[in-house]
Amino acid sequence: VSHTNKVRTTVQIHGQRYTVVGKEPSSHIRMVASMVDDKMREIKGKNISLDTSQLAVLTALNIVSEHVKIKEEYEQLLKKLEKEEDNNA
């Protein structure tokens, strides 16, 4: 880690290399990249005619959909936890 706290990580997704610069550790970026790569392969398997940009957009769409659902669950859980803490106060 340099004095600017910027970490450079190069990953390969769907056959192409990407260099990511950010605060996240390389291990996190590599895990995330492999999840995107897996999801692209999965969607490509079901939709063989998609080009790379369509495939990547549909991958993003799938991931955001899951993200929104888990975020809603998370917020409900947070509310439940706050309510229990109020009851215990």
Place this chain on the structure above:
Amino acid sequence: VSHTNKVRTTVQIHGQRYTVVGKEPSSHIRMVASMVDDKMREIKGKNISLDTSQLAVLTALNIVSEHVKIKEEYEQLLKKLEKEEDNNA
């Protein structure tokens, strides 16, 4: 909703139309599509030279990164909640 429970929703992302078929309500798909579209525009603004497939892959990478982080928080919260419930039992 037809007897197969499949919902077809057409959305526009980064100037291209996509038809999504699935169990999710159209409102969910439209919200998710607009989040992907916004994120692509945001990343394109910072990296003007990216082509559409690179842009979409980097968008997916950003979204998965946030997804993994919130999922970890969610799991920690879940553990905390279970522990409190054990203490109250």
